[in-house]
Amino acid sequence: MGKRKTNIFTAEDISRIEAEFKLLKDNLYRCDKPGDRALIDKAFQFANEAHRDMRRNSGEPYIIHPINVARIVNQEIGLGAKSVAAALLHDVVEDTEITLEDISKEFGPKIASLIDGLTKISGTYNKETNSLQAENFRKMLMTLSDDIRVIIIKIADRLHNMRTLEAMPEHKRLKVAGETIYLYAPLAHRLGLFAIKTELEDLSFKFRHPRIFDEIARKVKLDEKKNLALINRFSLPIIDRLNDNNIIFDISGRFKSIYSIWKKMQSKNVPFEEVYDLLAVRIVFEPGPEMSERAQCWQIYSLITDIYTPKPDRLRDWVSRPKPNGYEALHLTVMGPEGRWVEVQIRSQRMDDIAERGFAAHWKYKGDTAQTESELDKWLKHIREMLANPMSDPIAFLDDFKMSLFSSEIMVFTPKGLLVNLPKGASALDFAYEIHTDVGNKAIGAKVNYKLSPLSVMLQSGDQVEIITSSIAKPEKEWLEYAHTAKAKGAIKGALRDESKDRIQKGIEMLEQKLSELGILPNSEIIKKLLDNYELLNKEELYSRIALGVINLEDLRKVLKKAPESSFNKFWKLAVGGVSRRQEPEKETKGEAALIDKKHPYLLRENVNNSGNSYLIAKCCNPIPGDEVVGYIAPDNSIVVHKPKCPVAVKLLASEGNRIIQVRWTIHKLASFLARISINGIDKLGLVNEVTNIISMELNVNIRNINVSVYNGIFEGTIDLYIHHTRDLNNLIMQLSNIKGIASVKRVEEFMEE
Numbered sequence: 001m002g003k004r005k006t007n008i009f010t011a012e013d014i015s016r017i018e019a020e021f022k023l024l025k026d027n028l029y030r031c032d033k034p035g036d037r038a039l040i041d042k043a044f045q046f047a048n049e050a051h052r053d054m055r056r057n058s059g060e061p062y063i064i065h066p067i068n069v070a071r072i073v074n075q076e077i078g079l080g081a082k083s084v085a086a087a088l089l090h091d092v093v094e095d096t097e098i099t100l101e102d103i104s105k106e107f108g109p110k111i112a113s114l115i116d117g118l119t120k121i122s123g124t125y126n127k128e129t130n131s132l133q134a135e136n137f138r139k140m141l142m143t144l145s146d147d148i149r150v151i152i153i154k155i156a157d158r159l160h161n162m163r164t165l166e167a168m169p170e171h172k173r174l175k176v177a178g179e180t181i182y183l184y185a186p187l188a189h190r191l192g193l194f195a196i197k198t199e200l201e202d203l204s205f206k207f208r209h210p211r212i213f214d215e216i217a218r219k220v221k222l223d224e225k226k227n228l229a230l231i232n233r234f235s236l237p238i239i240d241r242l243n244d245n246n247i248i249f250d251i252s253g254r255f256k257s258i259y260s261i262w263k264k265m266q267s268k269n270v271p272f273e274e275v276y277d278l279l280a281v282r283i284v285f286e287p288g289p290e291m292s293e294r295a296q297c298w299q300i301y302s303l304i305t306d307i308y309t310p311k312p313d314r315l316r317d318w319v320s321r322p323k324p325n326g327y328e329a330l331h332l333t334v335m336g337p338e339g340r341w342v343e344v345q346i347r348s349q350r351m352d353d354i355a356e357r358g359f360a361a362h363w364k365y366k367g368d369t370a371q372t373e374s375e376l377d378k379w380l381k382h383i384r385e386m387l388a389n390p391m392s393d394p395i396a397f398l399d400d401f402k403m404s405l406f407s408s409e410i411m412v413f414t415p416k417g418l419l420v421n422l423p424k425g426a427s428a429l430d431f432a433y434e435i436h437t438d439v440g441n442k443a444i445g446a447k448v449n450y451k452l453s454p455l456s457v458m459l460q461s462g463d464q465v466e467i468i469t470s471s472i473a474k475p476e477k478e479w480l481e482y483a484h485t486a487k488a489k490g491a492i493k494g495a496l497r498d499e500s501k502d503r504i505q506k507g508i509e510m511l512e513q514k515l516s517e518l519g520i521l522p523n524s525e526i527i528k529k530l531l532d533n534y535e536l537l538n539k540e541e542l543y544s545r546i547a548l549g550v551i552n553l554e555d556l557r558k559v560l561k562k563a564p565e566s567s568f569n570k571f572w573k574l575a576v577g578g579v580s581r582r583q584e585p586e587k588e589t590k591g592e593a594a595l596i597d598k599k600h601p602y603l604l605r606e607n608v609n610n611s612g613n614s615y616l617i618a619k620c621c622n623p624i625p626g627d628e629v630v631g632y633i634a635p636d637n638s639i640v641v642h643k644p645k646c647p648v649a650v651k652l653l654a655s656e657g658n659r660i661i662q663v664r665w666t667i668h669k670l671a672s673f674l675a676r677i678s679i680n681g682i683d684k685l686g687l688v689n690e691v692t693n694i695i696s697m698e699l700n701v702n703i704r705n706i707n708v709s710v711y712n713g714i715f716e717g718t719i720d721l722y723i724h725h726t727r728d729l730n731n732l733i734m735q736l737s738n739i740k741g742i743a744s745v746k747r748v749e750e751f752m753e754e
């Protein structure tokens with residue numbers, strides 16, 4: 001944690017330091033071997049001297065921090081004198097002039113190696129400016145193979161920093177809180193340090209979402225009183241029954257941590273009231289001599305189920321088979337008063353200690369000190385093995401580790417390092433909606449760990465995700481296939497619904513206006529005629545197609561005049577494209593081509609009033625304003641614009657030359673055209689970012705789609721863009737070619753729109 005050298009300690013500072021150290025000294029656990037206390041005294045004197053006149057952000061003497069870390073290490077986790085000494089010295093090498101050699105000389109190689117490990121771990125993130133990447137996580141885990149004590153002291157260090165996080169500047173708070181929930185809480189969980197894990201989670205949550213935290217805390221308090229009465233009513237018969245059977249026990253109501261309530265609200269998408277519905281009590285018993293702990297758990301189980309009906313699918317037996325992290329208990333859920341489910345946790349005193357303080361609590365239940373030391377060593381060895389895994393591939397090891405840490409939830413980061421929780425299997429699209437509905441609705445792609453990826457990509461814990469948006473993007477039906485969170489699905493469905501509602505309304509208005517122009521009142525007969533003509537099943541479909549321009553209202557009069565017929569030909573014409581035709585009102589002449597004056601170039605106009613243009617763009621060569629083009633009068637009388645080089649156009653020139661006309665672009669302000677460029681170069685970090693940055697800075701260009709692949713260090717991709725004129729495209733191509741590492745940027749003439 002940051003600190004500054006300020007004014008010299010006052011007498012008050014010095015007595016504060018003495019008092020804090022006394023608190024540690026007077027409550028030491030397991031430090032009774034010869035030399036233990038002397039070692040701790042010496043470590044304190046040494047660290048106190050090294051940190052002299054240094055202060056924390058809060059202004060208090062810096063040494064208060066190592067003293068408190070030492071207290072957590074000893075009194076909350078149960079580690080012995082060497083670890084206490086190491087905790088007192090943990091920031092000395094990193095923050096003062098003292099070197100590792102100095103430590104080794106004064107305290108021997110064992111403590112020096114602990115300090116070395118602690119200093120190394122710090123190095124793996126402090127240099128990282130933004131977020132904690134998977135790579136760092138891996139590095140950190142790899143350091144575990146040295147001595148698990150290092151990681152425990154580090155957890156204690158973090159716990160104290162979290163307890164005092166208020167003093168940090170806000171932007172640092174979020175980063176520290178994010179790391180805590182992502183890395184330290186799961187590690188504490190894995191090491192069986194449940195009380196610490198829960199505290200880390202709640203503290204992290206409090207700083208990341210202060211308002212939600214306060215809100216849940218307030219509700220918990222409110223409910224606690226109500227529930228307490230219920231729990232008392234529930235407990236009374238149990239207390240009587242256990243007393244009758246001479247069981248020595250303690251029963252207490254158990255309240256969920258604020259973070260766990262919130263997590264459940266998120267994952268199940270339910271309100272607070274529903275999460276909090278489950279009441280829980282814990283029975284901790286003193287094991288009697290005549291029965292095994294396990295048998296006693298089941299005895300209590302049967303005494304309780306004599307009174308209350310159990311829910312069979314909610315029985316959890318972690319007594320016969322402890323959890324991998326050492327948790328032992330018997331959980332059952334029964335129907336309590338007022339028909340409410342109550343979870344009952346049954347544990348022996350030993351199981352409870354282990355549950356709250358981890359395996360380190362074991363020592364308490366084994367005989368003499370020498371024995372306990374080896375017991376602790378055995379535990380450390382066990383954890384080390386569990387973490388070091390036989391797998392030699394560090395990535396696979398990491399995956400395995402993460403897998404077990406986050407079974408139902410993943411944690412990913414925004415580019416600024418903020419943490420986002422998502423259910424396992426969530427896609428980049430889910431992430432986008434989690435950030436904000438508007439981000440989701442405008443998303444076109446994502447950068448996952450700096451690599452461009454489609455919105456459908458499945459995210460992994462530790463990924464850093466950035467969403468690429470475009471003002472012209474909108475939700476599509478297929479998005480529902482890779483949206484997993486209720487939030488994303490709801491937002492997409494809502495947007496699709498709004499859009500089709502808008503479209504139908506627009507279609508109704510367009511049709512009514514056209515009919516009134518023709519002096520016809522809309523009635524059901526007319527609608528029926530239209531439905532028949534366009535082979536549609538319902539009105540909604542008709543209106544929506546009118547709004548989209550698939551049905552051209554210019555044909556309306558003809559359609560209504562016409563007797564019902566097999567309308568294959570007409571249908572084919574209408575299906576040509578989602579673009580309306582020429583603007584001139586259609587004359588009822590037989591020689592359709594006569595409409596066009598071949599002596600003058602036909603002007604390619606942007607149709608400002610309606611949705612489409614006065615011509616169609618050939619899909620084979622995708623010309624854009626600014627390109628050299630020719631027009632082709634299609635059999636349905638629409639003008640299709642080709643590039644003269646286009647093979648299709650060449651063929652048309654040869655076979656239907658009389659239908660080819662001169663055309664000329666007019667200025668297009670609204671309509672944008674799809675163009676594709678291909679790009680390749682040497683893959684390097686940040687290249688894609690640079691490319692997208694340049695594109696996004698071009699005002700007249702919008703990204704529609706990006707496709708990038710990297711093979712053998714070569715980066716290749718295509719980018720689909722919406723542009724108004726070739727000028728903009730050429731300009732962009734020039735800028736992209738200037739990026740270091742880019743070998744070529746080319747326009748792709750022939751492509752099919754996906």
Ligand code: MN
Binds near residue numbers: 091
């Ligand atoms: Mn520290």
